[in-house]
Amino acid sequence: MNSKPYLIESLIGLGATMIIAAALGLYMLNEPARITQAQTDVLNLQLDEAMTLYAENCAVCHGLNGEGISSVPALSAPALKTMPFEELQKTIARGRYQTAMPAWSMQDGGALSAYQIDELVLLVQYGDWNKTGDRVINLGLAPLVPFITDPDPALLAEIAKLPDGATLQTAVRIFAGTCVACHGADGVGTSIAPALNDLDTREKLPEDLTRTITYGNTGTLMAGWGNTLQPEEISALVTMIKRWEEIPAGTIPAPNIPIPTTQESIALGSQLFAANCSRCHGPEGQGTPRAPSLNVKSFFVDKSDQTIQQIITNGVPGTAMPTWGDRMSEVQIQAIVGFIRQWEATAPEVATITRGGGGPPWKRNNTNTNTSLFGLLPSTNTTTYTATGQTGIQQALDWRTLVLAGIILTIAFTLISSGFSALKKQKK
Amino acid sequence: MDEQTPKPEPSIFERMRNRLTPDGVPADERGRMRMVMESLVLHIHPAKTDVNSMKWTYTWGLGGLSALLMTILGLTGIILINNYTPAAPQAYLDILEINSNVWFGELIRNLHHWSANLLIVVAVLHLIRVFVTGAYRPPRELNWLIGVVMLLLVVGANFTGYLLPWDQLAYWAITVGTSIISYIPLIGQWLMQLVLGGPEVGANTLLNFYSMHISFIPLAIFGLMSYHFWRVRKDGGLTLPKSSKQLDDPKPERVTTIPHLVNREFIFALGWSAAILLFAMFVPAPLEGIANPALSPNPAKAPWYFMGLQELLLHFHPLIGAIVIPSLAIIAIFTIPFFDLNLKSVGVYFRSQRGRYLTALAIGISLIATPVWVLLDEYVLNWTLWLPTWNTLISNGLIPLAVILLPVIFLDDWIAKKFQADTEERALFNAAFLFTAFIVLTLIGIYFRGPGMSLYLPWNMPVVVH
Secondary structure (H helix, E strand, O other): OOOOOOHHHHHHHHHHHHHHHHHHHHHHHHHHHHHHHHHHHHHHHHHHHHHHHHHHHHHHHHOOOOOOOOOOOOOOOHHHHOOOHHHHHHHHHHOOOOOOOOOOEHHHOOOEOHHHHHHHHHHHHHOOHHHHHHHHHHOOOOOOOOOOOOOOHHHHHHHHOOOOHHHHHHHHHHHHHHHHHHHOHHHOOOOOOOOOOOHHHHOOOHHHHHHHHHHOOOOOOOOOOOOOOOHHHHHHHHHHHHOHHHOOOOOOOOOOOOOOOOHHHHHHHHHHHHHHHHHHHOOOOOOEOOEOOOOOHHHHHHOOHHHHHHHHHHOOOOOOOOOOOOOOOHHHHHHHHHHHHOOHHHOOOOOOOOOOOOOOHHHOOOOOOOOOOOOOOOOOOOOOOOOOOOOHHHHHOOHHHHHHHHHHHHHHHHHHHHHHHHHHHHHO | OHHHOOOOOOOHHHHHHHHHOOOOOOOOHHHHHHHHHOOOHHHHOOOEEEOHHHOHHHHOOHHHHHHHHHHHHHHHHHHHHOOOOOOOOHHHHHHHHHHHHOOOHHHHHHHHHHHHHHHHHHHHHHHHHHHHOOOOOOOOHHHHHHHHHHHHHHHHHHHHHHHOOOEHHHHHHHHHHHHHHHHOOOOHHHHHHHHHOOOOOOHHHHHHHHHHHHHHHHHHHHHHHHHHHHHHHHOOOOOOOOOOOOOOOOOOOEEEHHHHHHHHHHHHHHHHHHHHHHHHHHOOOOOOOEOOOOOOOOOOOOOHHHHHHHHHHHHOOHHHHHHHHHHHHHHHHHHHHHHOOOHHHOOOOOOOHHHHHHHHHHHHHHHHHHHHHHHHHHHOOOHHHHOOOOOHHHHHHHHHHHHHHHHHHHHHHHHHHHHOOOHHHHHHHHHHHHHHHHHHHHHHHHHHEOHHHOEOOHHHOOOOOO
């Protein structure tokens, strides 16, 4: 052994010791700042989860931005932020007697764990309601916005010809101005209120119907209307409910409610449009010989968001437009509708149809990431999650795949050839 | 006068020092040597060590690194125990608390997490090193067996620890991982219930895993580790590296363990400690949202070291993929010291020059064959569809097994005939082939499986948002 056998090793050891000491020292200096930051991060993480919980459980009654719907109170009110933690927690966990607020705690038969309820309390105290609204939209859970509508004039005139037509006309007007918000167009019901034009409702006693309308139904969203409506108006409504089969469909039409959008939903819509729709409708929706233009004034004047959504979901029988409802979720379809709708402001009067969507693969705007490795071939042991009709091979063969395959093949062939030739030589 | 002055009472520090070295530090070299001989270090190491066995490029310090990682895990683990409650959902809140309210809490957790994952890699590399240098041959068979048992215990420790943060990642990885138990014939369901403490992962599972993680498994590893070290000495120290060209013994050159070996060990431990510390400071351990039994992520994956196994499950009947193949592999690893008895090649990397070429050949072929087979099985082969009336144990178990075993047997036969490979070389070739296949499967499982466990390219991986 030479005289300085471990010079290099000793230097490494010294270096490592100094690194450990210095790193620990610097880390400690930064520790208070890190803890503060970590606490903010934890709060943000919990608020983030709370926003999803809100979208899934609360938005339907408390509204998109916590603004409250009809008789349900707003959560965005500043007074709630200063309410004691325990009071908010108890309200969510146990519900509020004689209101529509049910108990949410799992212990009381609800759907939420204690931890989730705590997160919701944090949302009420510290949450950003605009961001919460965006989350609700992105998850496709935007609640029905209260709306009123105008009865169809032609059909309203027809109703006048029915026996006691004037009463029915009055009732239709009241319904269109008040009840339609929750009970839906033509009284077909919505996610928050039952249908009124069905046989079950019709068979109820007039006294029961009158009582429900006048005093409301405790434990549901149905408010008491006795203070707002006159007794004869309520009795007109009861008459209409009992004779609903005589009222033609479409008398109380659904209004044109735009589908709410966010930056994320439009970005998603843009991706999905590029991947699925641009082949036939053109990259800018200008239309091609295969499919009509979407980016044109006349299209937007004609179609409400609901109509476009229905066309995409169900397709157009007898044309090349396929049924997308079984390939895409409602959220995805609504995102596409939102993306198409934002062209309205700049849509030209006359469309210039192009031969769009083609070109060599590298010129195409393939932003879709939702394709399996070989989308052409269905996987044998699982369902593939392809939201597109595009070929996967096209996308699988990008430069990264080629680099990866190249590296693997180079290593493998080097090993094989060197091993093989050396073995052969040795044998001789 | 001076001689008559009573000697002053030794101070408490002097008395303590005297207890440590009752006779003082001897002046002569021989006496100092004796003192060293009686020290703790020499209960583990011999007084003199062969220079050749200390070569970095022979052992790579993998065994020592495993011991260092176990020490880090023990120390950080004790600190974590003090800040943790094994109850759902308090466990998750405690982890948040450790991250956001405990001084050095996040660092300690990161250290524990990354050391545990590194330990799996290092322990496997240690096993490979011992295998390719033939260091498990007599008289070291028993120590090989103990090492394999410890590797299984390390995996068990990692797996039980995986659940403790009680986040979504932990919950579903353990759900997927433990579901493999239920494929054991006859007792599978019962055994899974026993391990989970109920029909599914829940509060009882957390308590079961916690107890295992902090008591039985560390105790067992500690006991076996001590025995493992002792056995190394009893079996005559480490095997000595030999040049692969000449198999005759290298000239032994022995130096005193203190300071030569101990210095190296300390420097090695310091270097790795610094590296792990820096890594833990900059890379946080993953933590997802709180465990939610109602919301399974897509895809739900087992811990990364079980992804090779989960990948096998996609290609075989569960009984074959989850029980038969892994059991055969473990049996093979356990029994190989009793078949492979060529003492001449002990200490030679890959046994001989030919062994190196054969290993290169095996790895090369496996690197191509495994991905090709995975793609074929995913997109082309569909035995259950082609043989609809057959029992799936045959159509999706034995037939695919035969389909992959035939080429393996053919390859084995081919190298035996073409290159006159002997039994030892054939064992090496097959081990290299199968182990490479396992690594490739693990990587495919980790990086190429997406929603619904379909194949995706990592850069095209869709994210399923709930």
